[in-house]
Amino acid sequence: MVQIGNISLPDFPLLLAPMEDVSDPPFRAVCKANGADMMYTEFISSEGLIRDAAKSRMKLDVFDYERPIGIQIFGSDIESMRESAVISTMAGPDLIDINYGCPVKNVACRGAGAALLRDIPKMVEMTSAIVKATHLPVTVKTRLGWDDSTKNVTEVAERLQDIGIQALSIHGRTRVQMYKGEADWALIAEVKNNPRIKIPIFGNGDIDTPQKALEYKNRYGVDGIMIGRAAVGYPWIFREVKHFVKTGEILAPPTLDERLDACRMHFQKSLEWKGPRLGVVEMRRHYANYFRGLPNFKPYRTRLVTVDDPAEIYAILEEVAVAMAGVEAEV
Known part of the structure; x- marks a missing residue:
């Protein structure tokens, strides 16, 4: 069993990645019905929340059949992120997740998402403020680093664990890579195998078949995997992975x-x-x-x-x- 604060997940849980304009309640419902163990909202702008923007507020909607579910927030201002954590907590999710991984230009170039990988002290201060602002478990999703010369996720994991995050999801690319090339899970495994790390570590990136999921589970030893693009239009990926991990058999494709x-x-x-x-x-x-x-x-x-x-x-x-x-x- 994998534990995130008071949330109990099965061994080797499968997480649905938060995806902008994809991971809304209708999409999440279909993924949940097909075996996703934990899911997240689309990322929500902290500035949108504190301005009471209708689009941002609508993304706070969570439903009991989705649980456990996390609300993911992003932003560049520490006080705005603290306030948005308070607002998100009131919406009743099971956890608050912080986005330190989004690579897209209009997020990262405004100092949010993956941009925080270039300012670890600010990331630590922001995370600490959010942990103190909510009674819910706080988790983080991030990347290996900003670019190949600054792969600092090992330091990030230690420092964020030390200030109270309860789990870490790592996408195996840098910000500069965006979604190109192959995800590097070796560094994710390094974080997982760090004797200082006690929180669950989830791997993300390129998991698109049951065979790859089991291979990466065995090779890299992560506590679970987060699936994103492979679930779009194919929510059966969750049941297929679970069945293959359990039995070694490949399920027939959906009828x-x-x-x-x-x-x-x-x-x-x-x-x-x-x-x-x-x-x-x-x-x-x-x-x-x-x-x-x-x-x-x-x-x-x-x-x-x-x-x-x-x-x-x-x-x-x-x-x-x-x-x-x-x-x-x-x-």
Whole structure:
């Protein structure tokens, strides 16, 4: 069992990574249904929270069926981050997670996300303020360092553990790498194997098959793994990894019915959370992912992304079910 404060997770838990414009409640619901052990909100701007911005406040929504769930915050100002931790705590998550890993320009170049890897004293001061501002466990997601010459995650892990964080997730790339090249898990393993480190260490980066998940578990010894992009349109990755780790057997890919069920669930949750207009529009980017590899799906996708009536969308999905019954997706 893996323990994060008062949160008990199974051995070798699978975490859904916080992804901007992806990890919203509808998407999380589908991942949870397929085996994700712990999840996080999209990252939320501390400045947006303290200004009471509607978009930021909406991202605070968490639901009981998602638990355990963490709210992830980011920002460059220590007092704003402290205040946003207080606001986030009131939303009722199970933990608060700090983003020290986002590499995108409009975050890192404003002194937030991965930019804090260039100012460890400020990172430590900010983290300490957040730990003191909440009764919830505080965790961190970060990267190996800013660039190849400043891979300082070992120091980061020790110093943040010393001021009270309860777990650390490490993406195996530097900020400069963005999402290019291969994730380097050797340095993640170095952090995990550091005798000073007592908190759970989760690895993140490039886990896209059950075989790789088990290989990295055995090779690098991390407490669990965080899966991001591989879950987009394919929430079954969680159940497949769990089954392979437990039995060594590869599960059959999802059936057409399972794809349709996941898509319908995602759509229904999207309508419930975002309303009929936004729920329809924001679902459009997911259809191609759910039905990836199905031959002759393109005409149905074209219709799905152009109609506005939810009833019509459900009807098109039913057409897909009838027309493609017995058709296997091309892996």
